[in-house]
Amino acid sequence: MIETPSWRYTPALAEKIELKWQKKWAEEGCFYAANAEGTLTDGQGRLAGERKPYTVLDMFPFPSGKGLHVGHPLGYIATDFVSRFKRMQGYNVLHALGFDAFGLPAEQFAIATGQHPRKTTEENIANMRRQLSRLGLSFDPRRSFATTDPEYMKWTQWIFARLYSSYYDPDFRRPDGKKGCARPIKELVKEFESGKRKTEKPWEEMSEREKSELLNSFRLAYISDSFVNWCPGLGTVLANEEVTREGKSERGNWPVYRKKLRQWSMRITAYADRLLEDLDGLDWPETVKAMQKNWIGKCEGLKVALEVAGKGVEAFLPSPALFSHPSFLVLPSSMAPQLPKEWPEGTKESWKQGATSPRALFSAFKSSHPYPLAHSMDGIFSGIFSNVAGKNVPVFISDYVSEPHLGLEGEEDAKFARIHSIDQNPLPAAFDSQEEAIKRAEEGGLGQREERYRLRDWLFSRQRYWGEPFPIVYSEDGTEHLLPDSFLPVNLPSLPDYKPKSFDPEDSSSLPVAPLARNGDWVEVELDLGDGLKKYKRETNTMPNWAGSCWYYLRYLSPRDDNHFVNPEEDRYFLSPFHNKESDELGGVDLYVGGVEHAVLHLLYARFWHKVLYDLGYLSSREPFYKLFNQGYVQAYAYTDSRGQYVPASQVECRFEGGEEAFYFEGKKVNREFGKMGKSLKNMVTPDEMYEAYGADTFRVYEMSMGPLSESRPWNLKDVAGSQRFLQRLWRNIVSEDTGEACVSEEMDAKTRKLLNRTIKGVSEDMEEMRPNTAIAKLIVLNNHLTSLPACPREAAEGMVKMLFPIAPHICEELWERLGHTSTLSFAPWPEAGESAEEETVAVVQVDGKVRCRLSVPAGIGERDLERLALSQEAVKQWLGGQEPLKVVCKPPKIVSLVSRKGGKEK
């Protein structure tokens, strides 16, 4: 039996090395970013002086109760290698991770486990920290926080207060000199008082209540009666974005009803133009820009008159809808059972019987209707029918059509809506383009062409417990009052029962009850807001969890500052455009990495807040995130047996049959599918399993080498062995497996030098462009070459270790130490490619587009010389058939392309 050498790079040794360096980095405060001034320095003086800042940001993680699988760390490993690479290039890197801990999932998890959300949230954060810390990520630990921390919540409320106290003045010039700026509402009041800005009724004659109403129509955070999506099953109101297209709640899949409610909103529409314009200057993926433009952008459509329950109303039909549904009837699903009664000429008995849900109605209608289905979406919840009752009247049925824009404000008025001209002027069922649809509709007198923004204001209140309370109280007459900053934070009260009051999911007559209203001692308060002690009632809504995630990247800069939400000095140092040439005039975080699922909402909301805070003079940059990178997802193979049941993927065996892969579970053949990683598909792999079986460095190398960072890719456990072997070979090249001591040669041959230089050049470019997969491939090539040498040259070993450090930091630190160095690699300068003395390269000779000859030539060869050399080759002469070439294209030193008289063409 052969014993494993005592210093082989095994998972056990990897773990020892990894824990050793993680401890050391933590003790030395290795990843402390240094602030421009004040409290947070790096403690070592390393970063003092002229270092340029570089901010690397991960999307704010939500600490789920389920823990992480191997897909989650992908983005964190990516930002970590960028951070480490930038540190080696001499930047003062700010890289921190906090937690987005408010929100419905946290509340639901807590309810499910019967505990207080604060307790479960803290436990989940601790678990996530543990799983991530074993990866050796280079976060500055001093800058971490959770949105639920009272000190953080204080500033979230403070920002809300600024939005509430501001309005948008389209004529006022903002700091960058352009028109349109948020201003304190006090300025507006002055204009009303002085008469500079007119009001319908003179300002001084208005009651306090009237003034308050008027100002509300200007404030950036305002309260108004608005339609909300009431979900009795959850007992909460949801934003449109949280309602599925089937009209169910995104979380829980309960029915959702439209209700009128007094609600807080954010006037994001005031910023629509600027949110659109500034996209151009950002270094974002074009697809994300397109999605934002699509969301914000102008939409052409038709303003039409509708008849609703005998009353005339106006509606806007966007051109995409007009295109696919040229004339139509819209019915809320709640009316669906009555449809046959309302239907002109009674179209069939068979389908109105027993059709109580839209789904049932639809399928009954589809099966019985004699006419062809013109269009169907998702096949179930809606459909368009042509030639109903001899008329061209498509019908639209949906769970989610109680649209105020069609005047359908509540079930009581919602009989049906129809386009006036339908009977007189039925439109053809199909057009060639949206433009044609809108043109024909306009010509047909259906309505008037109009452009609108689609973007609507952002609904900002929730009837939940686990969110930030509003810094708002109401006096006895119902007028709202902002609490002064000195009253912040407004903390959540303790409640005997913090669950939202849910109802029968089908009970559409129910109304939301905010959990905070249950604590009477908290709601009813006596305060002195500057005019003596008075009685007030607190606002009982809470903020959505977008609130905390809208500005967290700012708090990383000065996480413990009690006087500012972000310290102005640090803002100017880290985010201002003047410190980062690349980000030009927009400024912001240098690199933001996360999933594309936040392409619209989170990024739009954060940009909006950032712009308001910029207008008000609190920030020096116009945009929050200069460069955005969307990483792909880690997907996984899943396996089903002959009955279609999922079998544990980890126990599936791959065999090689007739040159192809076949898969077996317990001796029986199974099918391979492709899907999300998770418990239901029995294909989940956790980082903890990877640490144990391979170590963190192998795991990191594997995740970065699987494919391009921006693409989704399947997790393939057996491929990890390749990454493991690479690190083992590297270790063995530099360290003796018997003694553990470095065994390198002080000499380096010319061939190795050349390859080293080429590798440095290539890897540097790949790292800069965030292509770790090709960087790793190049390092493996170098490593394989070093393996073939009798002894590894020290210079190559050190270059190798430096270049791999950002991706596999622990093993590289260990090798660096064993090579005789005493200080961390974290700040070692990134290697630079030297000049290679010898400059031979391979040139290719093509005849009629095909490679016919390869020549070894000096890299500096001239065009004439290369051409002459190519033409003198026997093989080339043969392919030219002894004749002069018709044409010669010579691009030294790489290629000579010849056209023969036989096959070639020439112009």
Place this chain on the structure above:
RNA sequence: GCACACGUGGCGGAAUGGUAGACGCGCUGGCUUCAGGUGCCAGUGGCCUUCACGGCCGUGGGGGUUCAACUCCCCCCGUGUGCACCA
């Protein structure tokens, strides 16, 4: 239906107008070993031919531009994402 993205060996992928298949997995052969595993060395797109050299074909399909196309343009097929009923 509209918009965008993508399509390369048995698998993940590399090459962005200039040597297609880097690198890894898997597979084949050899060495080490009692054996398995690990490790090391060599080979590995298909077809033809061969001791060998070599030749032909090949990046979803078809057409085009070019001395030269995985790469650029047009058409088709397929896959994925977004949009639609919220506006």
